[in-house]
Amino acid sequence: MAGVSLLPAELLxxxxxxxxxxxxxxPTSLFMSRNDTKEAQDIPSHLSPIPIIDxxxxxxxxxxxxxELQKLKSALCSWGCFQAIGHxxxxxxxxxxxxxxxxxxxxxxxxxxxxxxSANPEMEGYGGDPAPEQGQSLNWQDRLFLSVYPEDMxxxxxxxxxxxSFREVLEDYTIKMKMxxxxxxxxxxxxxxxxxxxxQNQLGERATLSARFNYYSRCHKxxxxxxxxxxxxxxxxxxxxxxxxxxLQVLKEEQWFTVPTISNALLIILGDQMEIMxxxxxxxxxxxVVTNSERDRISVAVFYYPEKGKEIGPEEGLINEExxxxxxxxxxxxxxxFQHYQRGMRALHLAKV
Numbered sequence: 573m574a575g576v577s578l579l580p581a582e583l584l585x586x587x588x589x590x591x592x593x594x595x596x597x598x599p600t601s602l603f604m605s606r607n608d609t610k611e612a613q614d615i616p617s618h619l620s621p622i623p624i625i626d627x628x629x630x631x632x633x634x635x636x637x638x639x640e641l642q643k644l645k646s647a648l649c650s651w652g653c654f655q656a657i658g659h660x661x662x663x664x665x666x667x668x669x670x671x672x673x674x675x676x677x678x679x680x681x682x683x684x685x686x687x688x689x690s691a692n693p694e695m696e697g698y699g700g701d702p703a704p705e706q707g708q709s710l711n712w713q714d715r716l717f718l719s720v721y722p723e724d725m726x727x728x729x730x731x732x733x734x735x736x737s738f739r740e741v742l743e744d745y746t747i748k749m750k751m752x753x754x755x756x757x758x759x760x761x762x763x764x765x766x767x768x769x770x771x772q773n774q775l776g777e778r779a780t781l782s783a784r785f786n787y788y789s790r791c792h793k794x795x796x797x798x799x800x801x802x803x804x805x806x807x808x809x810x811x812x813x814x815x816x817x818x819x820l821q822v823l824k825e826e827q828w829f830t831v832p833t834i835s836n837a838l839l840i841i842l843g844d845q846m847e848i849m850x851x852x853x854x855x856x857x858x859x860x861v862v863t864n865s866e867r868d869r870i871s872v873a874v875f876y877y878p879e880k881g882k883e884i885g886p887e888e889g890l891i892n893e894e895x896x897x898x899x900x901x902x903x904x905x906x907x908x909x910f911q912h913y914q915r916g917m918r919a920l921h922l923a924k925v
Contacts, residue, residue, distance in 0.1 A: 588700070588714050591681055593789040604796045605709035613827045617818055620829040623647035624837070627752075628658030630759045645763035648850075652842040652857030653822055655834055656756070656811075661748045663836050668737070669745045670815060673870050675735040676716065677787040687716065687732050697730035704801075708916045712797045712863050714787045720746040720874075721781035742783065749781055749874045752811060756840060764853060766889050774849055774887075775808055776879035784873045788819060791863035799861030799869070804918060806909030807843035807875040814839065817869040823858040844909060844920045845878065848899040851886035856920070877906055899923045 592599075625647065629640040647654040676684070689697030698716045716732070719725045720742065732738045757775075758768040772779070788799040799819055814820065814833050821828040822841075831839060847856040861869075878884050885901030902923055912919035 588681065588684075589712055589789050590677065590714050590787060593791075599712065599791060599793050599797045603710050603712055603798075604793070605798065605801070614821070615827050615829045617830040617832040620832060622822065622829060622831060623651060623654040624834070625654045625656055626658040627656050627755055627759065628660065630755065630762070641759065641763045644759055648760065648763070648842060648854040650855070651822065651824060652847075652855040653831075653859075654840055655832075656752070656838045656840050657834070657836075659752055659755075659838055661752070661836075661838075665741075665744060665748060666813060666836055668741045669813065669872055670870065672735050672738045672741045673716075673785045673787075673872055674815075676732055676738065676785065677714065677870065679734060683734060684732075687730050689717070689730070696727045698732075702914070704914045704916070708914065709798060709801060711800050711861075712788065712791050713799050713861070714789070716785040718742070718783050718785075719780065720783050721750060722778050725780065745872075746781060746783070746874075749783075749811060752838065753779075753781070753809075753876045756809065760846070760850075760854070764850065764887075764890065766887055770887055770889075771808070771846070771849055774878070774882070774884045775876070776882040778879035779808075779882075780875075780877045780879060782875045782877070784875065786861075786869075786871045786873065788861060788863060788869040788871075790865055790868055792865055794863040794865050797863050799863045801916070802858055802860040803913055804856040804858045804920070805841060805843035805875065806845065806906040806913075806919070807877050808845045808849070809843055809876050810841045811874045811876070812839040812841060813872045815870045817864070817867050819861045819864065819869045820871070821860050821862060823860075828860070843875075844918075844923070845884055845905055847920065848902075848905070848923050849884055849887055851890040851895060852898045853890055853895075878903075880904065897925055900925055 625644050629637045684698050687698040689699045695717050757771045761768045761770050791797050816833050818830055818833055820831040842854055842856045844856045846854055881903055883901050883903045886897055886899050891897045900923055909919045
């Protein structure tokens with residue numbers, strides 16, 4: 573039998589979701605897996621008490637700073653995420669990175685395909701994620717994935733030349749993201765009464781930053797199709813800049829909370845490697861992206877990973893008789909994490925003692 577719905581995932585991935593929508597094509601069965609609607613309740617954004625943390629308060633030693641550190645600790649122990657304000661990034665820079673992302677995805681397909689990842693095994697470039705294992709649905713999404721730090725790891729052949737300002741804007745944004753990762757890492761350590769550089773020391777001088785520009789096209793069957801399948805990240809943490817369209821949801825106590833879109837806030841989501849380094853004190857956040865039938869959605873995610881080959885493990889100051897070691901030391905967890913994500917599984921149990 574012939575028909576698009578019967579094409580293998582690898583061939584379907586050669587078609588971009590954005591083009592499918594423009595051409596009036598419906599999602600095929602390979603995109604459909606929304607079968608969890610009865611398992612967990614969706615909570616709308618105006619009822620989502622996701623914590624908001626003012627990072628600027630950590631630059632002083634006042635009582636306000638101590639209160640904010642306690643809020644940060646509580647947020648990461650219970651939610652595994654928070655909305656960061658006072659992060660020090662000018663609104664103009666946030667607007668520019670959103671703008672070049674939008675301009676890139678609005679270009680003709682012929683232009684975007686110049687930066688296609690094709691058969692590149694390193695994930696770099698424009699396209700879709702690798703086909704998941706059988707039984708796992710495809711994400712209703714197009715993306716541009718780029719290594720941005722350290723600079724000598726950049727693969728410029730995948731960095732778009734259009735919009736003309738793309739590279740300059742991304743380089744500026746990377747500098748600011750590096751600053752945020754340092755400030756947030758120190759604040760996390762301080763909230764646990766650890767030496768402020770402990771997490772950065774574990775992650776290494778060449779800890780990596782990768783940027784993922786996400787384009788979630790509107791979908792005529794949002795009740796059946798994921799923009800991004802439920803998962804936890806394999807990073808130490810991930811920094812997400814949203815536009816004004818909702819869609820990201822975080823799981824807490826069997827409820828899916830819609831993340832509000834707060835102008836110029838950054839959503840910080842903990843990954844598995846921070847849960848490991850904190851010996852389970854902080855929780856990596858399971859999250860997903862839902863689709864909608866009316867508006868396209870764009871986000872920019874920056875993933876903070878240890879340098880390649882660097883061993884990480886629970887901080888000694890968080891191991892005691894009352895809280896014994898929960899996780900092993902390990903290297904390159906991100907590789908194992910991705911393999912399990914492709915199977916619709918989490919890898920965190922493999923790190924447990």
